[in-house]
Amino acid sequence: MSNYDYISLIPILPIAGFVLIGLAGKKYFPALSGWLATLLIGTSAVLSLFTAYQYFIVDGAANGVYPQLLPVDMQWLQFTNTLSINMGILLDPISVMMLVVVTFVSLMVHIYSTGYMKGESRYATFFAYLQLFTFSMLGLVMSSNLFQIYIFWELVGVSSFLLIGFYFDKPSAVAASKKAFIVTRFADLFFLIGILITGVTAHSFNFTDIIANLTSPEFLKEYSATFLGFSVVTWALVLIFIGGAGKSAMFPLHIWLPDAMEGPTPVSALIHAATMVVAGVYLVARLFPVFAITGSGAIDVVAYIGIFSALFAALIACTQTDIKRVLAYSTMSQIGYMMFALGVSSQAHDAGFTASMFHLFTHAFFKSLLFLGAGLVIHAVHSNDMKDMGGLRKYLPITHITFLIGCLAIAGVPPFAGFFSKEGILHAAYTTHPDIYYVALVTSGLTAFYMFRLYFRIFWNKADIHLHHFHGEGAWSMKFPLLILATLSIAAGFVPFAHYVTATRTEGHMHTDIMFSIAPVLIGLLGIAVAMMWYKNENDRADKAVAMMRGVYRTAYHKFYIDELYIFITKKVIFNCIGRPAAWIDRNIVDGTMNFIALMTGEISDSIKGMQSGKVQGYAMYFFAGVIGLTLICLYIWM
Secondary structure (H helix, E strand, O other), rough: OOOOOOHHHHHHHHHHHHHHHHHHHHHHHOHHHHHHHHHHHHHHHHHHHHHHHHHHHHHOOOEEEEEOEOOOOOEEEOOOOOOEEEEEEEHHHHHHHHHHHHHHHHHHHHHHHHOOOOOOHHHHHHHHHHHHHHHHHHHHHHEHHHHHHHHHHHHHHHHHHHOOOOOOOOHHHHHHHHHHHHHHHHHHHHHHHHHHHHHHOOOOEOOOHHHHHHOOOHHEEEEEEEEHHHHHHHHHHHHHHHHHHHHHOOOOOOOOOHHHHOOOOHHHHHHHHHHHHHHHHHHHOOOOHHHHHHHOOOOHHHHHHHHHHHHHHHHHOOOOOOOHHHHHHHHHHHHHHHHHHHOOOOOOOHHHHHHHHHHHHHHHHHHHHHHHHHHHHHHHHHHOEHOOOOOOOHHOOOHHHHHHHHHHOOOOOOOOOHHHHHHHHHHHHHHHHHHHHHHHHHHHHHHHHHHHHHHHHHHOOOOOOOOOOOOOOOOOHHHHHHHHHHHHHHHHHHHHHHHHHOOOOOOOOOOOOHHHHHOOOHHHHHHHHHHHHOOOOOOOOHHHHHHHHHHHHHHHHHHHHHHHHHHHHHHHHHHHHHHHHHHHHHHHHHHHHHHHHHHHHHHHHHHHHEEEEEEEEHHHHHHHHHHHHHHHHHHHHHH
C-alpha cells in the first residue's frame, strides 16, 4: 500500500496562500500575488493527480474493491465512549476524483484570472479569496465525518459570500452575496439537525461507521418505528438533503444562483462548474448506501426534486438574455441531472450513481469552459446582454471554437464528453424510472436548444458588428485554459469511469447502448436545428414563436415569479405576522420590563441614598439607634 503522508499538503497549500497573500500580498507583492496563488494551487493539483495515480493505478483494487483509507485521523471532541468527532482525511474513489476535479478547475480559473483581473485595485485580495474557497472545497471533499464536512461546508459559504460580493461598491453585488449567504444558511440549519439525528442514531459521525451501522440488518430491525410514515433515518436523510439542495441550488432553494452572477466571471466558473454547486451532489453520493436502504423514502425525494429542478431551470434558460444567467440556469439543470441520477439508483441498480459522478466529472470541464469563454465575450463587448452581441466569431476565433465545443458537450452530441455521461444517466432512468426518463429526455432537447440559442446569438446572428475599443481576444493566460478545458471536454468521455467510481466500489454497470442513444441524440440535434433556424441569421421566426406563447414565455422569463413569491412571503407574511408582533413584544414587554426594573431600582436607590450620605454623625446615630433597638428586643425576650 502506498504512503500518503503528503496528502495534507493538498489543502494546506491554498490556506497558506490565503494567509500570506491576504496579509501581505497587496502591500508587498501585488503584481506577483496572482502567480504565487497559481503556483500553490498548481502544486496541489499535481499532488492530487499523483494521489489519483497512486490510488487507482499503483495500489489499485483489491479483489475488485477499491479501499477506503484514512491517512489522517485525529480525535477532536469526545462526547461518550461511543460518540466522538474526529478530524481526518478520507480517500476513496469519489473523494479522489473530487480532489482532481476541484484542484484542476481551480488551477484553470487561477491562470485565467491573472489576465482577467489584471488592473483591479484589489487584485491580491481576489486571489486570497480564491485560495480560501479552494481550501474550503478541498476540506469538504476530504472530510472523514459529517461534522467535519459541515465545518468546511460553512467555510465554503463564507468564501463564496466574499467572492460573489467582491465588487462591494455595487449594490447589486452586495445584495446577491447576502442573498446567497442567507438562503444557504437557511438550508444549512436543516442540514445540522439532520447531522445530529444521524450521529445519535448511528452512534457515530464517521462516514464509514454511519454506512456500516445504518445499513446493517440489526439496525433495520431495531429502528423499524416510524414517524408520520417514515423512519428516523429517512427524516434525517431528507434534512441532510435540504442542506445539499441549498448549496446545489435545487428547487425551491435555487433563487440565489442567478444573482450570484454579480461576482467576477472567474468566480462564476469556479462556483458553478465543479465546486460549490456540486457539494450537494457529493454529499448525497457520500451517504448513498444509506439513502438506498430507505426504499421509497429519501431517495425518491432526491429523484423527483432533481428532475423537476432540471426541467424547471431549462425552461427558464430558454428565455434569458444575460449570457451568464443562461449558464447559471444551465448549471442548475445539469445539477438536477446529477441529483435524479442518484435518486433513480438503488443497491441493486447502481448505474445511476456511477453516471451521476461521471456527469459531475465531465460537467466540470465543459461548464467551466463555457463560463470562461463567456468572460472573454464580455471582455470584448463590455456587456452581458445577447442583444449587444452577434458575429463575434471573426473577432474571437479561439473563444468561438472552444465555446462551440462546450455547447456540443453539454448538448450530448457524440463523441463529446457530455454525451457519454448524459447517456449513462438517461439509461439508468429508463431502466428504473421511465416517468423520470421521459421528462429528462425533453430536458435534454431543451438544453441543446438554449445552449445553441446562446451560441448563435453570440457568434452568428448579425451579419456585421463593429466593436469599439477592441484590443484583441485577450492575453494567453486567458486563452490557454480554454484550450485545455476544450480538449478535456472531448477526451474526458473516453475515460473508463465505471471501472473506478461506483456505488458498490466494484466495477459499475454504466454503459452506452448505440440503439438506446438514437432518441436522445436525435432530440438534441432537433434542439440545435431549431436554434439554428431561429437565431443563426437575423429573422423574425423567434419573435413569432414568442408571440404565439406570450404568456408562457413571460412567466418563464420572470423565472415563474418564484423570487416575487419569496419577497411576498418575507415582507407580507413573515415581517407583518411574525416580525412586527415580535418587535412590539421586544419593544413594549421585554424592554418595558427592563425599563420598569431600572425605574424601580432608581426609586429605591433615591429613597435610601440618605443612609449613604458620608456624614460620620449620621452613621453614629444609625449605629446607636440600632444598638438601642437590639437592647430593647433582648430585654423584651428576657422578661
